[in-house]
Amino acid sequence: MRVDALTIQNEPLNPKNNPSMVMTAAEQAAFLRDHLGPAFAAARLPVKLLLYDHNADRIDYPLEVLANPAARRYAAGSAFHLYDGPISDLSKxxxxxxxxxLYFTEQWIGGPGDFAGELSWHMDNVIIGAPRNWCRTALEWNLAADPLYGPxxxxxxxDRCLGAxxxxxxxxxxxxxxxxxAHASKFVRPGSVRVASDNPEGLPNVAYRTPDGGYALLARNAGAEPRSFTVRQGGRSFAARLNPGAVGTFVWR
Known part of the structure; x- marks a missing residue:
């Protein structure tokens, strides 16, 4: 198994995690600058080091670390969760x-789960919102659990994290x-690149150019009525329709 990236500390401003600890931005900058960064460089480990790994309401944290030139040189980027703050702040x-x-690295679903509500919120904010605000990943927490949400x-x-x-x-x-x-992972394969797309009111979406030369568009109808729309790209177009609250993944070449 190849490790591509790691974060320095999960939720460094959360005093209730276990195993974890509070780590201020100044402490993280010093740790990265004086210890972790030089150690990884000396070992020639091809692993990206990511800052922060906490909520979007405190973007001042990674910005403070990145303002330290000696620490900044070792940081590949910053990671975020969305238990507080707007996803749009990541663009700042x-x-x-x-x-x-930027990486979006965690968002939980509390058991037993509400399918319609979770689908709407997570599509708008994580699967669509995170890439539209420059994130290279969009991860749900967690992969699997037993019927008692363990271990x-x-x-x-x-104790209530519902696995995928x-x-x-x-x-x-x-x-x-x-x-x-699955709306994304089945069609937005590794090597896909996000491309610009309009963002009409009530129709959150994100589009990609895929490695096979095709395109994939993820969209959700956030309205209370059926929504018809037209997708245009490179002189071609097709009509689409989504029922209220429905999510669609459209692919073409």
């Missing part, structure tokens, strides 16, 4: 440091996160 970090990547740590561990799948012996139950991610 990109605008300040366009040479540093998890005893203090600060998530629930495993009970040989039985597998697919949960909301499975379908949320």
């Amino acid at each position: 970090v990109h605008d300040a440091h366009p040479d540093k990547d 998890h740590t005893d203090k600060g561990g998530c 799948v629930t495993l009970a012996g040989d039985a597998v139950t697919r949960n909301p996160a499975y379908y949320i991610v």
